[in-house]
Amino acid sequence: MEATSNGLTKGAWTAEEDSLLKQCIDKYGEGKWHQVPLRAGLNRCRKSCRLRWLNYLKPSINREKFSTDEVDLLLRLHKLLGNRWSLIAGRLPGRTANDVKNYWNTHLSKRHELCCSSKMKKKNITSPPTTPAQKIEVFKPRPRSFSVKNACSHLNGFPKVDVIPPCSGLNNNNVCESSIICGEDEKNYESVYKNLMDKDNMWLKSLLESQEADALGPEATTIENGATLAFDVEQLWNLFDGETVELD
DNA sequence: AACCCCTACAACCGCCTTCCC
DNA sequence: CGGGAAGGCGGTTGTAGGGGT
Numbered sequence: 001m002e003a004t005s006n007g008l009t010k011g012a013w014t015a016e017e018d019s020l021l022k023q024c025i026d027k028y029g030e031g032k033w034h035q036v037p038l039r040a041g042l043n044r045c046r047k048s049c050r051l052r053w054l055n056y057l058k059p060s061i062n063r064e065k066f067s068t069d070e071v072d073l074l075l076r077l078h079k080l081l082g083n084r085w086s087l088i089a090g091r092l093p094g095r096t097a098n099d100v101k102n103y104w105n106t107h108l109s110k111r112h113e114l115c116c117s118s119k120m121k122k123k124n125i126t127s128p129p130t131t132p133a134q135k136i137e138v139f140k141p142r143p144r145s146f147s148v149k150n151a152c153s154h155l156n157g158f159p160k161v162d163v164i165p166p167c168s169g170l171n172n173n174n175v176c177e178s179s180i181i182c183g184e185d186e187k188n189y190e191s192v193y194k195n196l197m198d199k200d201n202m203w204l205k206s207l208l209e210s211q212e213a214d215a216l217g218p219e220a221t222t223i224e225n226g227a228t229l230a231f232d233v234e235q236l237w238n239l240f241d242g243e244t245v246e247l248d
Numbered sequence: 249a250a251c252c253c254c255t256a257c258a259a260c261c262g263c264c265t266t267c268c269c
Numbered sequence: 270c271g272g273g274a275a276g277g278c279g280g281t282t283g284t285a286g287g288g289g290t
Contacts, residue, residue, distance in 0.1 A: 012258075012284090034275060046275075051259070086278060101279075102257050
């Protein structure tokens with residue numbers, strides 16, 4: 001444990017600090033993180049307290065190893081959403097964004113790279129190291145949280161949610177297309193989006209909007225009229241090219 | 249036994265968005 | 270409307286622990 005210049009403690013949390021934080025959250029509930037250090041008697045910054053609770057102490061956290069199903073879902077959601085860890089974690093009950101991010105970085109990112117490089121070989125694409133990569137326009141992610149007030153704002157007019165194409169190897173600029181959005185084909189993007197948002201696929205809209213309110217598992221998402229829409233990953237995937245993900 | 253390397257994951261940091269005054 | 274505070278996010282770093290040499 002070390003102290004910062006402003007006197008706050010940094011580094012690994014002690015069991016005593018964990019206990020104090022837990023007692024504080026039990027008593028006052030989550031939120032008002034700026035008040036937590038004072039209430040709990042901790043010499044930690046608000047962000048540190050929030051992170052410790054959300055990533056480690058929260059009772060709902062699943063600390064088991066990722067199951068095959070979870071890995072499968074993670075791979076597919078990452079393909080769809082990119083590095084939107086909080087969104088991905090929202091569909092994996094008990095998993096935190098940090099868990100998902102760490103798991104991806106340690107277990108799956110390499111597999112992802114291998115996938116790209118093997119497809120590159122398949123397509124007989126050789127990398128031209130002397131050619132500098134051309135700058136690709138990328139659709140920036142929308143704000144990470146949707147407030148109730150603005151829940152549908154991104155659905156009015158042309159939205160800016162990411163649509164990540166399945167990994168199909170490298171493009172002409174030697175860049176993996178599964179991690180970027182090529183801005184050159186906006187019409188195609190629009191058609192894909194319309195397809196995703198048409199009446200048969202409103203579950204995706206629901207998926208995007210359900211981040212704040214729901215604590216649902218990946219199986220079902222409830223919409224306004226009370227109907228339950230199946231969160232069908234296969235259906236989602238078939239909207240792109242139906243590529244299957246091979247697991248170890 | 250000592251050293252090195254790798255993996256896993258907790259924690260930090262900086263930035264962005266939202267909220268409130 | 271502008272500015273500051275708070276909440277939240279993704280990227281990155283630090284480090285403990287395990288395995289190999």
